[in-house]
Amino acid sequence: MKNKSLISINDFCKEEYLQILDLATYFEKNPNQKILEGFVVATLFFEPSTRTRLSFESAVNRLGGRVIGFSDAALSSTTKGESLADTIRTVSNYADLIVMRHPIEGSARWASQVASVPIINAGDGSNQHPTQCLLDLFTIRQTQGTLDNLDIAFVGDLKYGRTIHSNVIALSHFNTTFHLVSPEELKLPSAVKMHIKSNNLQYFQYTDLEEVIPKVDIIYMTRIQRERFADPIEYERVKNSYTLTKKMLEGSRENLKILHPLPRVNEISVDVDLDPRAYYFKQALNGVYIRQALIASILGLA
């Protein structure tokens, strides 16, 4: 991946996913080393995302590199009317690699065309967030020992959740059976379902969360946002029926693990947190290893 930008999960093949996961496994065992000494990584967050930014900055710091950047567009010259292209060209002079998050879709691809250094997309609107997808694959493999032939449930807002769409597309390489749990109005878009079908895989759709729990190896929970509903009463009804509680987990498979991209609001009850099946905080830690693997690989250091 040397000198290659990471923009979209669709740019990669199965072998490339697996190489990055293997490299992340190496960093999981050796998280602190000085291979980035002398390197500067810019983190340009045109919209705030504290969790993602800290994860990247932790990854760089643990490898001995330096970080420059901003955490909000209000702190950049965007407020003076500078174009994204000009900001990126300028910062290319100051850093060896740019990590960027931007609310406009396609901004990362555009940036990668004007930058003289590689770009890592840390989220471009509702389009792509490839490092999240890779850390999810890494976590699934870590918990199950394999990515192949798993039963995976995606729960919540399957219509707008970009993380879900990317994960479904990436997991379609691994003979996954998909269990899709959502309210009627937030079902997985047909374009993504077509992707499952074109890989000759199966999917099942549910509106009842409890029904799916005994059938799966992974439950991937996501937040349902109030603004997705025209009718606030409908939101209140749905909100409670998609809250995972410890009691609901009785009768699950032994190997079941619960994932969530975080931040969680109320979709996983806090009584699940101490259960051995809860894995979402470990999942967040894995983000550091995946980002270490990507940065090292792109800078040609691993």
Next chain:
Amino acid sequence: MIFIFILTHMKPESRKKLIVSAIQNGTVIDHIPSHAVIQVMRILNLIQTDHQVLFGMNLDSKKYGNKGIIKIRDKFFDDVEINKIALVAPTATLIEIRDFEVISKKQAEIPDIVEGIVKCFNPKCITNYEQVRTRFRVIDKQNLRLLCHYCEKITKNENIEFI
């Protein structure tokens, strides 16, 4: 200079004569769907050209029943321009005329990549915010579905808007 002939009001013999009375040098774009004639002229920038342009709509066509035609004097098109036409007029034929002779006939072909002529349908796409030349991969030539290189959203046939 643009001449507009209201051909449907003419007698069949004179209509035929008029279509065949070819230009000495230039291009005839034949078999354009009638509704797309104005759009083709816009895409090829024939609204503002200095070349002499003649066009007709709702003409009889053996092949399609009904067609439009555009003749442009002293003007020839390269493949990139021809491909632009294909998006709105997939049936169009380009006939090159030199000294009243037909030199070549080309079929307009829908390209694999469409650059700089179609607007991305997604209002949140970077191409609608900054000066970025749009770029799409044609993922379905039959139903004309364009995948944006930037935001990865699909612009469907019915949503296509030309820049």
